[in-house]
Amino acid sequence: MLPAGCSRRLLAELRDALDACAERQRQLERSLRVSRRLLRVWEPAEPPAPEPTPGPKTNEEAGSPARTPSPQDLKELELLTQALEKAVQVRKGLSKTGERDRASSLKSGSVASPATTASAPLHTSGRGGSQASETKPPRGIRRTTVPAKGFPEHRLLSVGDRTCMGRGARAAKPGPGLRDQQIAPSAASQSPEAFTLKEKGILLQLPMAFRKAASQNSRLWAQLSSTETGDSMDAAITAKTQFLHKMQSGWPGSGLSAAEVEREVGRLRKACSLLRLRMGEELTADPKDWMQEYRCLLTLEGLQAIAGQCLHRLQELHAAVMGQQLVPWPEGRLPSAPSFCGGGTDTIWSPQLLLYSSTQELQTLASLRLWVAMLDQQIHLEKVLMAELLPLVSTQKPRGPRWLALCRAVHSLLCEGGEHFLTILRDTPAN
Amino acid sequence: MGRRRRRVDRADAAGALPAAIAALSRTLPGGPSPETFRRAKFDRPEAAPALWRLLFCVLSPVPADGAAASPAPVAQARLVKSELRSQGYPRGSLARLPEDGSQGSRELLLALSWLLARGPLLEQLLAQTRVRLGDEMPVCECEALASPGPPAPHVEADGCVDVRHLQWLMGKLRFRWRNLIASQQEQCALLGKIHSYTRGCHSDHSLGHLSVAEAELLRDPEGGRQLLQRLESENARLEAALEWRRRELVFWQWMDTVLGACPPDASQPTFLPRIPARGASELELVAQELQALQEELRKAAEPRRAAWEARVGGWGPEWKAAQRASEEAVRQELAALQRSWEHGGGLAQPHGPHRLVRSEAGMLGGPGLPAAKVITVLRSRKACLEVALRQLQGQCRQELARLAGALPGFIWIPPPGR
Structure with a gap:
């Protein structure tokens, strides 16, 4: 047993460290949840109440037509759809290996004739749009303005991808109008495809109100960060200095x-x-x-x-x-x-840009950051442990088995990062 | 003369002062009523609770979300007092205020003004609660330091523990870090996907793709509506902050009169004598480190100096010139090294939160910090820390070997690989 004071101090330090780590993990889990959800098929915010009766277009192939497909079913169907689509793409010789991203951007380029309300041109990446429409028939992608409460400009895409359906997605189309609800409630009759970021992310557009607010936001932050001063600001700085000085007086400023x-x-x-x-x-x-x-x-x-x-x-x-x-x-x-x-001496309050070129680079960056944080913590703990444990080892008198066990534990904690152990052999000289 | 001055003040106050105070109120968290400030000038007790709350909000290490339950008034007042003290607040009258939060509105107004006058308080508060639209990654650790906030108060009823318990906790810690790194890798992979799937979707061309928050706002319109609301209210606060900057001069003139109306701060703050155990031990740790370093340097330099002196006995004048040049070069190099830790650092180290932008290899070079640069900085930092850790471990190994050496009859076999 370690002495009470030593136990208390070391436990407090270790708990601080564990708490800090757990907090990071919690934050990370939170963003992981959101990111994972974004990469799955987009589902409505509140799951729709399960419909007791099947819709008009019951899907025979799906096996159990009478019930709303479970998320798992949907996921499997999604995978199947993807596989089929990919097969078609490969057959058409469109997707060269390693050019999936390019392929998907070409798809967006092909949106030449939006069907109904899409008067605003889709935001394309501006690369090879025309070539794409030569190689592929235009797909009927329609843009619907959803009159969602309180967010009138919010646009959702309902992608009535007929080409896709023709390529076999119909077989995998899930049950009664659930997808319609998921993607664009107002476009129920269109029975659009499931929305995944991977397939159709490139068609997304931020709502106007949000774009306005965001650009105003970054402009305001930039103004706040700018160091330009006017006469009145200079006068204010002087006034503040004087105020601080007056506050300080009457107290021996020992620094x-x-x-x-x-x-x-x-x-x-x-x-x-x-x-x-x-x-x-x-x-x-x-x-x-x-x-x-x-x-x-x-x-x-x-x-x-x-x-x-x-x-x-x-x-x-x-x-x-x-x-x-x-x-x-x-x-x-x-x-x-x-x-x-x-840190702390900066005057730039808005975030700057950090440019990365590949996922791998991002991973390297993130893991280095964690390594640095971990090493900082390890070094701190090492010092605390040294200060508490080394004196114990050197002052404990009875050098029996208990002392040896302590030595071994301390050696492992202090010299091996707790990962390896020392072996101690009793060297009994043969008589 | 006094009368004329007062009249001028009153004329100023007629329009500009209320506007300045209103801008300040709108910028501050929680938006306290401008009336509170006027009442505080006359030290009215009804303004006190709001000001204690405000100061707590401003000084508490974790930005209060509003959702989190704020502590009782007594706890708030204690935190305000201790935090102000730790920042060097000069007036002792504040420390003597009752902690039930019922009095002292003028003292509290002075404290708030002191904080405002000292530095970019409003900007810091705004930055703390900033709506994060992008996927951000701090490039240094100073933000992570500030974030965890006060740890949950542990009930320290453990008494003595065995060293094996420590080993178990250390193992747990290692495990947590491993988990953390794995999760982080996954998160980066997901981010990479989201960024490349939404390429070209952002209206701001320097960003190009959507962030998680932006994609999420499209996926979940209700959440998007809330985000928009938060963004709009932040914009309103930012506008108020800018207005405050233009108008604050009259506020400081007014604060002068408030301070003038105060009885002089009679005595130096008196606090319960308390032994600053943790602070002292922290200083002690750094002192030990520095001493050890100094000793190592001495051991390395002294024999070299002796050998050198023995060798260069009768060298000529051209050597003298070269020697002086070397001395100057080394002096400059070391001065640069010293600047790197003094006051902000001479090296422009990347710092602060950064919005992640995926940029194709050929297109790097726009405004922004390339990840490769940060990686280089972090790599050297990591190497530096690894050296430090190994050095500490080596020190422990020596110390333990010394202790074990005094004990005959045992053979110590270190683990393999050492």
Whole structure:
């Protein structure tokens, strides 16, 4: 058993770490749920009440015509449809391997004659539209304006894809008008295809009201981030400075606040790891000539001096904390990871763009981010464990089996990341 | 003279001040009534509860969604006091206010103004609750740091635990990280699909494709309607913030009179003496690290210096010039290194939330940060952390070997691969 104080501190640290991890997982699960749902067949927000009577066009092939198809059935049907479509595509020699994306964008290009209400041209990707309509017959894609409550401009696509149906999708068409309801309630008579992002995502268009609001939003954020100042703003800055100054007077300004101490210590921690990194580079470098050797020596000495300055600053901070009874890192705020970007000094409030070129690149980026977070946490825990456990090992007197077990556990936790164990053999000399 | 000044103030206040205060109210979370500010000037108790709530909202680490139950007034007041203190709030009168939230509206108004005057508070608040339309990925960890908020209060009734319990918890942690990485990979794959399936659908050509939120709004019109509402109310707040910027000068002139009407802050804030255990131990950890580093550097540099001095005894003047050049180069290099951690950092490290945009290989180069660049930064950061971790583990290995060495009669066999 570990002593009570040690147990309490270590448990608190580990729980913080586990909680932080669980919170990330929760956030991730939430977005995974949404993304997965988007990539399945789009279903209505509220599942429609199961209809007691089958619709007019009962589907014999589906097996059980009297009931509404279950999501599983729908999924299987969807797969079947996809397979059939693909087969047709392959036969037509349209889809070259590795060009699925292109193929789907060509499809959208082929929308030359929208049937009814589509007066606004569909937003095409602008590539090869005309060629596409030469190679393929235009498909009757119709655009319906759904008078949804409170969202009048909201458009949904109802894709009466006759070509597709002709290619065998009819056989797989699910039961009574459910799809109609899913996709465009007002277009029930058209019996449109199931909507999947993969097949028809390229036809989507954001509603006008939303587009307006979004562009206004980004314009406003840009204005807020802009640093341009006028006379009145300069005057306001002066007024604010004076106000702060007046507030401060009457209190002996002994300088630092706890938040500033936290920031400074964070900086020093960052300094320490950068210095260490630089030292590593210098020690592994192989100087080619005397000059390089001399520079290496100077660098090492310089790093040593900087480390000394950092230590000095830390002592000052320590004195401030003790002298002013500051409480940095109050309960609930983790001191673990130093922010490496020097964050918080920015004036850009709206998100910038991050361009990635492939899924793989995105995955690399995301997993590196997690690795960095994990290592930050590991290092923090390592230090905490070292501070608590090493003294225990060195002070416990009875060096019996219990001590050995502790040693083994501590060795595993501290030196092997908890993944491997040390073997201890009793070396009894043969008599 | 005093009278004339007052008259001028009154004339200003006739139109500009209410407008400025109204813009401020509309920007602040929860939109407090402008009347609250006027009442607070006269320290009216009825304005106090609203201001405590507002300050709590502004200072609490997790942006209150409104959905989450806000804590009792006493807890709110405590958090406000401790948070203001930790940020270095200078007036002690605030710390002496009763915690039931019934009094002190003028002090609270001063505190709020202090926060406003110090920095971009409104912008931060707006950014915290920003409607996220894009698929975002922070490129650094400072956002993740801020997000978890206060951990659920654990009941610390455990007493002593065995080291095996710690091992179990560490194992659990490793498992969670592994899960997290796997889920993250899946999420990226899904994002990639959604982005490429909706290519060309966005009205904004620099974005090109839809984000999850945008696709979701088309899938679920009801959710879309709510998103639109949130976006519109954010736009209203942003407009109010911009208006506040244009008008705030008169507010600060008014606050001057509020401050003037206050009795001087009699004494320095008095707080219960408390030993800042965690803070001190955190400082201690960094100090140990720095000391260890300094010692290692000394051990590396001293013999080199000695060897060097022995060798260069009688070198000529041309060597002196080269030597000076080297010294200057190293000095500059180290100064750059030092700048990278001081005040914001000299290296322009990518920072903050970024909207993910899938861009075909040939089309990179528009406005935006290429992922490859972030990957490079993260790789070197990861390498740096791995070195640090290995170094700590090595230190532990040495320490344990030293302890084990004092114990004869046992053979220690480290796990394979070491």
